[in-house]
Amino acid sequence: MKDKVKLDRIDLKILKILQANAKITNAQLAQEIGLSPAPTLERVKKLETSGVIKSYHAKLNTQKVGLGVSTFVMVTLKGHNKDNIEIFTESISEIDEIIECHHVTGSGDFILKIIAEDIAAYQKLMLERVTNIEVVDNMQSLVILSTFKDSKVMPIP
Amino acid sequence: MKDKVKLDRIDLKILKILQANAKITNAQLAQEIGLSPAPTLERVKKLETSGVIKSYHAKLNTQKVGLGVSTFVMVTLKGHNKDNIEIFTESISEIDEIIECHHVTGSGDFILKIIAEDIAAYQKLMLERVTNIEVVDNMQSLVILSTFKDSKVMPIP
DNA sequence: CTTCGCGCCAAATATTATTTGGTAAATCAA
DNA sequence: TTGATTTACCAAATAATATTTGGCGCGAAG
Numbered sequence: 264m265k266d267k268v269k270l271d272r273i274d275l276k277i278l279k280i281l282q283a284n285a286k287i288t289n290a291q292l293a294q295e296i297g298l299s300p301a302p303t304l305e306r307v308k309k310l311e312t313s314g315v316i317k318s319y320h321a322k323l324n325t326q327k328v329g330l331g332v333s334t335f336v337m338v339t340l341k342g343h344n345k346d347n348i349e350i351f352t353e354s355i356s357e358i359d360e361i362i363e364c365h366h367v368t369g370s371g372d373f374i375l376k377i378i379a380e381d382i383a384a385y386q387k388l389m390l391e392r393v394t395n396i397e398v399v400d401n402m403q404s405l406v407i408l409s410t411f412k413d414s415k416v417m418p419i420p
Numbered sequence: 421m422k423d424k425v426k427l428d429r430i431d432l433k434i435l436k437i438l439q440a441n442a443k444i445t446n447a448q449l450a451q452e453i454g455l456s457p458a459p460t461l462e463r464v465k466k467l468e469t470s471g472v473i474k475s476y477h478a479k480l481n482t483q484k485v486g487l488g489v490s491t492f493v494m495v496t497l498k499g500h501n502k503d504n505i506e507i508f509t510e511s512i513s514e515i516d517e518i519i520e521c522h523h524v525t526g527s528g529d530f531i532l533k534i535i536a537e538d539i540a541a542y543q544k545l546m547l548e549r550v551t552n553i554e555v556v557d558n559m560q561s562l563v564i565l566s567t568f569k570d571s572k573v574m575p576i577p
Numbered sequence: 578c579t580t581c582g583c584g585c586c587a588a589a590t591a592t593t594a595t596t597t598g599g600t601a602a603a604t605c606a607a
Numbered sequence: 608t609t610g611a612t613t614t615a616c617c618a619a620a621t622a623a624t625a626t627t628t629g630g631c632g633c634g635a636a637g
Contacts, residue, residue, distance in 0.1 A: 267485070284475065285442055302615060304594070315481055316481075317480060319443045320440070320441075320442050320573075323474060324471050327470070328574065335522075335524065361569065362571040363570050365565075366568065405531060411522070455586090463584095
């Protein structure tokens with residue numbers, strides 16, 4: 264359940280389409296891939312139960328829901344040991360504004376993506392909930408000025 | 421069409437639910453927010469047409485589709501002028517493996533998220549298609565070792 | 578106070594998903 | 608190679624779900 268799954272040309276087509284538009288009807292999907300609805304649905308269900316498709320999500324316009332500030336934050340921990348990493352990731356998991364947390368190579372240890380209402384809210388969040396996580400040594404914020412690309416379609420062959 | 425939209429408590433509930441699970445049926449959604457199906461659907465449609473909900477996407481398991489390497493890349497351009505930025509973003513837009521491109525504050529100018537099959541494919545991509553974009557001065561890759569959080573639910577009040 | 582517009586509901590209808598039963602092609606063991 | 612078995616497919620019936628309709632009640636504006 265962790266390794267690559269065998270996917271034929273049609274499966275890949277389905278995945279591309281559903282990544283770009285999860286709301287397509289089964290009949291339309293069937294037509295686009297050149298099969299009838301029944302086997303199309305079977306394939307989609309199989310992709311779901313096998314875990315190739317993890318979930319389906321609505322994508323929002325951040326401005327319109329009043330979330331004006333997005334940032335990436337590069338974090339260095341005080342020590343790179345397992346305990347500290349666990350303390351850090353558990354602290355992170357409780358903070359809704361941190362929507363991504365990746366362990367990365369390079370000068371820092373982690374990179375976070377954070378979303379807040381405005382700069383004031385962002386500052387408050389950082390000061391009161393993030394900066395004071397005990398194992399954090401250093402943080403550098405990169406504020407997103409504009410986003411040119413934010414594709415939900417991965418480059419599958 | 422660019423500013424915050426008025427959303428009541430029920431709209432916010434709908435948005436939270438659809439971000440977490442876009443495949444919920446209208447009847448279930450109606451029940452969870454405490455309305456009947458008809459006005460529930462009306463609200464969802466209104467959120468869609470007003471652009472609060474931009475789109476719906478399937479989220480895939482990268483391992484299972486054979487995409488083993490994800491990275492963040494911090495890019496510095498040779499000049500921070502408008503022309504160079506345009507040249508850069510247009511070059512970027514043609515490369516499917518670059519799924520995100522944000523203009524950011526800080527030492528670099530842009531941060532990219534890139535997905536590839538493996539390290540070899542990643543190296544090839546960078547050497548042949550990214551590094552040689554003329555306006556690029558410097559790039560630093562951060563390879564994602566593991567992801568602890570990747571939420572599709574934004575922190576709306 | 579009354580009228581309008583909005584948001585809601587229940588129930589009818591339309592659309593879509595899902596199941597069913599059966600056929601043909603691909604796979605494999607003998 | 609052949610016969611058995613599985614797999615993938617299709618058309619059409621059925622079940623589930625979305626969507627429309629008509630009407631009610633409430634709050635705001637005149």
